[in-house]
Amino acid sequence: MKKHVILVLALLLTMVFGMSTLTTSTAHAATDSSLTKLQKKGTLVMGTSPDYPPYEFQATVHGKTKIVGMDVAVGEKIAKDLGVKLVVKSMSFDSLLVALQTGKVDMVISGMNPTAARKKSVDFTHTYYQGGYSIVINKNDRGIYKNKDSFVGKTIGAQTGSTMYNESKKQTSGTTVKGMTSVSDLILALQSHKIQGVAMEKPSAQAYVANNKELAAIPSDFNLNASDTSAAVAFKKGSSALVHAANKSVDQIKTQNLVNKTYLPAAGKYLKTNTVNTSMWHYWKAFLTGVEYTLIITVCSVFFGFILGVLLALARMGQGGVFRTGLRWLATAYVEFIRGTPMMVQVMFVYFGLGLIVNLPALTSGIIAISLNSGAYVAEYIRGGINSVDAGQTEAARSLGMSSGATMRYVILPQALKNIWPSLGNEFITLIKDSSIVSIIGVSELIFQSNIVRSDTYRGVAPIAVIMVLYFILTFTASRILNYFERRMQHD
Known part of the structure; x- marks a missing residue:
């Protein structure tokens, strides 16, 4: 009998604690002015690093250069739902969170993983995409490399500041991990045999392999948490109201499967357009x-x-x-x-x-x-x-x-x-x-x-x-x- 009483009390305490937490969170979101300030400003500045197709990259649209990709589509969806205009600002990946913290941008959408370390500095929305890692290699090396454990004594490259870079350093032994700011620099280093592989998100790996016959992709076999392979939108710390509003858009994107049904196919069309004429x-x-x-x-x-x-x-x-x-x-x-x-x-x-x-x-x-x-x-x-x-x-x-x-x-x-x-x-x-x-x-x-x-x-x-x-x-x-x-x- 006592066990049942204790169990009931425990459940009641859990419910009370959960309701108080929810009430506190809701109250904080209500008093937070981040959403009001943004809507008053009328623009939503999105920071991104446009060198990571199909997430974000540049394409020639009607004779003009434009930043496109599935992340841009996510940003457009959020801006539209908030009733403001989206402004895309490009910079290097390792400068994005600094730009967010110093107010240069209002949000960051750049295939960014909501890791525990990053959550200490910024606030994330719910995840809008669940991906994974691959390692891009030169096609002639397919018989040599099978996964991350095949690079003992060799060098793997990854984008500086990315989860791929951190996990490559943690989960490889006897392998040199080289970081570069730009993925295009990493691919160039790979093709010039300065490095033997490039760790990146699967969609980006597929994009590079599909458009370059000299490259191939292999499984990474990294041991990863869900947060390490997912993508979310980052906002400045304490922007609870803004995050809450953006979550509504993100939840719609996931419920309607817009990334796979609409955003990725649209990005693929731009990629094909880019590779029709690659002359300088x-x-x-x-x-x-x-x-x-x-x-x-x-x-x-x-x-x-x-x-x-x-x-x-x-x-x-x-x-x-x-x-x-x-x-x-x-x-x-x-x-x-x-x-x-x-x-x-x-x-x-x-x-x-x-x-x-x-x-x-x-x-x-x-x-x-x-x-x-x-x-x-x-x-x-x-x-x-x-x-x-x-x-x-x-x-x-x-x-x-x-x-x-x-x-x-x-x-x-x-x-x-x-x-x-x-x-x-x-x-x-x-x-x-x-x-x-x-x-x-x-x-x-x-x-x-x-x-x-x-x-x-x-x-x-x-x-x-x-x-x-x-x-x-x-x-x-x-x-x-x-x-x-x-x-x-x-x-x-």
Whole structure:
């Protein structure tokens, strides 16, 4: 009898606890303003990495480049049900969650697995797709590799930050696991025999194999939880109301089996369209866009970097007085800090770090970061150029009654500029190439566009060859222009 009483009490306590939890969750969703703010804004910004067909990739639709795939269809469904417009923002996969946490995007849909580690940082909806892993290999190696255990002494590649990368490191023994940001880079490494296999989701593996006769897919045989092979939509931590609303759309997608019935077949049609014409000329608009953004970043960064460099150089050379001494120390610290940290880190800090204070677009963030970096180097060029001007020039100008400011402006700096022009020219050439770093935050410069073309066409080497030629044309042309002005200065 006592056992029955205890059992009844246990059931009652469980029901009460469950109801209180549900009430708390519902109350939190009701007080959370994430949904209200989003609907008031009128747009739903979706972050994704469009190099992972059929989940997300780029295709030419009616002559225009567009991000498509089954994940985009999921995003469109959620946006439509919420009554807002979907805006798709592309960036590297390992930057997506940072972008979500810093408010650069409202949600992430990129074939992302709702793992326990990720749930600590973001909130996930219910899963909208249940997949699995495969390992893509070169077709000629089908007799050598059977599953993950066949790669002892070999190298498996996976996308950095993905579940495949983490599980490959955990569940393989004697195997080197190599991470890369882009899946197209991994496929290129595979075909050039830098790695022997690429771990990826089954739908993506099937897409690559179907469109590249030199590749084959084998079972991975990873021991996985359901969360490791499923895909869900990620929202910022604490967005309970938004997650609750999105779950309604996700549940409809699962109930009606829209992914398999509608979304994947539609993605397959775009994939076939991409592979009808894989010539590089067919993608000239994508490369032209890359050139345009590369030039915008370079020209703006040179302009602002030069102004900042002049100010820093003058501050570093200031003598006397507490104020000038303080400026000198600040300028010195800035130059040393910028020169001592990688530009990629600086770009990510400006985009994501400052994004917590002000929401800057990716292009603006890239220009600011590269300008700040360039200014530190230009400051040293200018300081060296000023020091190279004979001290007698300053004495002569001052003897004529010129102020220190006028002497610097009209006598010293013109001569210093002539001396440092070759160094400034090298800085300009370097910035053309260094602009490629901003591709990590989704700016559509040449490197970013080449990665998209590679993932769309399944051709690894041709897009790289094209951008090599384009970079050479840009740098060679800039070099000839700079040399022309250098000769004019020497003549004067």
